[in-house]
Amino acid sequence: MSNKYDVTQYDRPSVSVDVLLFTIEEGELKILLIKRNEEPFLGTWALPGGFVRIEESLDDAAKRELFEESGVKNIYLEQLFTFGAPKRDPRTRVITVTYMALAGKSEWKLSSSGDAQDAAFFKVDGLPKLAFDHAEIVKYGLERLRNKLGYTNIVLGLLPGAFTLTELQKVYEIILKTKIDKRNFRKKILSTGLISASGKKLEGIAHRPAMLYTFKNKKIVITD
Amino acid sequence: MSNKYDVTQYDRPSVSVDVLLFTIEEGELKILLIKRNEEPFLGTWALPGGFVRIEESLDDAAKRELFEESGVKNIYLEQLFTFGAPKRDPRTRVITVTYMALAGKSEWKLSSSGDAQDAAFFKVDGLPKLAFDHAEIVKYGLERLRNKLGYTNIVLGLLPGAFTLTELQKVYEIILKTKIDKRNFRKKILSTGLISASGKKLEGIAHRPAMLYTFKNKKIVITD
DNA sequence: TGAATAGTGTCTTTCAGACAATATGCC
């Protein structure tokens, strides 16, 4: 802290949180967007978010905003980066702390919010024009997600409790936008020891049923 | 952004930046600390930092504070993480955006600041008690530095323009706290293509002089 | 020629990546 600074002397910026909620739906990586119903950027799609209250932590603010706007609770949440260019919000100085959240398919149902606001999931490829610097935030978050896929078990945030190896592989392929060799993928993923066979198999399908696996660790292990 | 929020309605937090300036001196990894000369934590060592001005970007604030408190300019600077626990500052709500900076030995001279404040470099092992949550910030930054050493050329921020392979290896050993095999290290570092022999050698030493190397890329390449 | 540090090569193991045939369950 600088020495001669009087906390009350200067204008203070506003601080917001914005959340990138990733999910996989219809074989696509998608994020949640909210259509703004006020200025600035009225009618433009934006990341869910809002101002940090004076008595709540940043993580709590992100959780609260996410819940208010999507009904999602208790999901993986990770701070990404803080964006603070002076003119990023035309109203006033707003510094935003961004977060990445991951949701499995069943964990959200939209319109649980009291507001009748528009909210929808969009494929990360082909997003509409976004408000503020949110496009930059999405780009940053995507990169982080792709990187973390390689050295963490972060993918568990996007999967149900039990899943087949083919489903797991598809998630990797969708996020990384690559084809992966099935044998090499299985060899590698099983050698990490992060998942284990549940002994149960898929049922009610017209072909050979796949083994269901679960993550040994129910929590995402942070190594970054 | 939430819909019904009036920007002026709630109290705003203060936003500060705190900077972790790493350097290597006397074979040790050290960071810059400033002794606080005001409350709270009067007389306690703390990271250099201060409040973000309403018209400056976060990066600019970090650069400014670093320069004011250490005289260091034009060095590598990277945003780390934003800490915002409600009670982390006993005065008022202060959210701090933290940065990591790297300086080679010759890039700083202390006491360039007008203030006659105490400032000194401390070994990262065996730091004094730190103000606020700065110990946590140091821990986080150290981890980031160690991780980045493995997959970036970040180490160039800590070295002079020309250096021997032994010096380079020592920096890795100091930061990672491990012994590295000399042959394997050279093989690996040369195979990355990041450095090249300058053709010059050390002079004025009483034994075989070492080749001096330089980084091909003068900028630290960010891949994270 | 002795002291001090620089510089160099081989072998082994591990991991990533290319590649195709067989197994199972249901209709």
Place this chain on the structure above:
DNA sequence: GGCATATTGTCTGAAAGACACTATTCA
């Protein structure tokens, strides 16, 4: 049996890690 997907192993090349001797400069 036919269909649809699940499951499995080998080979090759690259990189990591263990390991020890020779080379150069100056005093």
